[in-house]
Amino acid sequence: MKIMSLGYLRVESPEAKEWASFGPELLGLALSDDTLDRPDTVCLTNDDRPGRLTVSAGERNRLACVGWEVPNEEDLAEAVAQLEREGVAVRRGSAQECRAARVRELVGFTDPAGFQHELFYGQLVVPGSFRPGRAMSGFVTxxxxxxxxxxxxxxxxxxxxxxxxxxxxxxxxxxxxxxxxxxxxxxxxxxxxxxxxxxxxxxxxxxxxxxxxxxxxxxxxxxxxxxxxxxxxxxxxxxxxxxxxxxxxxxxxxxxxxxxxxxxxxxxxxxxxxxxxxxxxxxxxxxxxxxxxxxxxxxxxxxxx
Ligand SMILES: [Fe+2]
Missing domain, CATH: 3.10.180.10 (2,3-Dihydroxybiphenyl 1,2-Dioxygenase, domain 1)
Incomplete structure (x- = not known):
């Protein structure tokens, strides 16, 4: 399976809104627009890919999803075939899920520990868009x-x-x-x-x-x-x-x-x-x-x- 990088993370938390100040002011992250316009979701990034970190309101602190990048559509199809050969149930992301994740296509599955993962290709890049939330040099991405x-x-x-x-x-x-x-x-x-x-x-x-x-x-x-x-x-x-x-x-x-x-x-x-x-x-x-x-x-x- 050709996983190239850790592409994004989604977490749920009762304190989701805190991230609107914690992310930019402490960490230097940039706020991204929420493509689904959810009032209790904070989207952040550390580079020109606006979909890096999403924190949504939830009843408890929980890692909702780990997003892994594969190079292209063919490699995603190959990865799905491999997971299915291993008996792992694979779920295809809807158009709305892909839009929220800012990717062309994604599939989801659960690992043996119970964590949700997504494999995706075609993440949105907006060249030259990253502005850190406070004065700093930037991030290694x-x-x-x-x-x-x-x-x-x-x-x-x-x-x-x-x-x-x-x-x-x-x-x-x-x-x-x-x-x-x-x-x-x-x-x-x-x-x-x-x-x-x-x-x-x-x-x-x-x-x-x-x-x-x-x-x-x-x-x-x-x-x-x-x-x-x-x-x-x-x-x-x-x-x-x-x-x-x-x-x-x-x-x-x-x-x-x-x-x-x-x-x-x-x-x-x-x-x-x-x-x-x-x-x-x-x-x-x-x-x-x-x-x-x-x-x-x-x-x-x-x-x-
Ligand atoms: Fe570490």
């Missing part, structure tokens, strides 16, 4: 997509098998974190577009990482959190695997935003060697003052831990 996400899954082995073998995501490396195995996957030069952490009985979006162009962009966001009394989920630090210099702040919707700069990239033309590490950070990334993540939920039928 393009071929590297929106950023990366980390998901908590109840059964790591089952999800690892699905993402690697069925979706064709390539393992970058692994980290043993306090007894939890975290596996990182890449689909382009970004070190990881997805990572999964196994916690029995739980599921949810742990964080969305947005990578900025300048170290000063990280510093300015860090200052702004201090000025506004916004508690950090994790302090400044540098990750062991992708070498990202970042800190984590709590979004209005329970999950964290990792705000980072300076990550190393993966070159699949060279032989990429998978390693494993014993800690996530070389230094820093100490727990901050934020309350525990509010975007995880017990999986029905599974023991909550």
């Amino acid at each position: 393009g071929g590297q997509g929106l950023g990366h996400i980390v998901l908590v899954v109840p059964d790591l082995a089952e999800s690892l098998e699905f993402y690697r073998r069925v979706l064709g995501l390539r393992v970058s490396d692994e980290i043993d974190m306090h007894g939890n195995r975290v596996v990182f996957f890449h689909v382009n030069a970004r070190h990881h577009s997805l990572a999964i952490m196994g916690i029995p009985g739980m599921r949810g979006l742990h964080h969305l990482m947005l990578q900025v162009d300048s170290v000063d962009d990280v510093g300015m966001a860090h200052d702004m959190c201090a000025d506004r009394g916004i508690p950090l989920a994790m302090t400044l630090g540098r990750h062991t695997n992708d070498r990202m210099f970042s800190f984590y702040l709590r979004s209005p919707s329970g999950f964290e935003i990792e705000y980072g700069w300076g990550a190393e990239t993966v070159d699949d033309e060279e032989q990429w060697v998978v390693t494993h590490m014993q800690s996530t950070s070389i230094w820093g990334h100490r727990p901050g003052d934020a309350p525990p993540p509010g975007c995880l939920e017990p999986v029905e039928g599974g023991p909550a831990s």
Whole structure:
């Protein structure tokens, strides 16, 4: 399956409207028009593709959908055939869903952990349109997509098998974190577009990482959190695997935003060697003052831990 990048994310939250200020003022995201004109939906982007991040009103904080980009119509058809061969039910997106997602065509399916995914091609691009919500350099996107996400899954082995073998995501490396195995996957030069952490009985979006162009962009966001009394989920630090210099702040919707700069990239033309590490950070990334993540939920039928 030819997945090229993490294209978009949709989340639901009781605090959806908060994103109209949090996104532009704190993160530097740009507000996009909502093509369906929903009063309780906030559309945001970090580049010239206005459909990157959609936050809609919902009863609880929930990752609604992960959108993966494939190159074209033929590759989408091939991906559908492959999913169906694997016994995965595939749903074709309606014209209205495609318009809301700002893509030519999309299909939806559910992964073994219960997360909704969409595969799409033909995402809307408006060249030269991106204006950050505050003074900053911009974001690393393009071929590297929106950023990366980390998901908590109840059964790591089952999800690892699905993402690697069925979706064709390539393992970058692994980290043993306090007894939890975290596996990182890449689909382009970004070190990881997805990572999964196994916690029995739980599921949810742990964080969305947005990578900025300048170290000063990280510093300015860090200052702004201090000025506004916004508690950090994790302090400044540098990750062991992708070498990202970042800190984590709590979004209005329970999950964290990792705000980072300076990550190393993966070159699949060279032989990429998978390693494993014993800690996530070389230094820093100490727990901050934020309350525990509010975007995880017990999986029905599974023991909550
Ligand atoms: Fe991250």
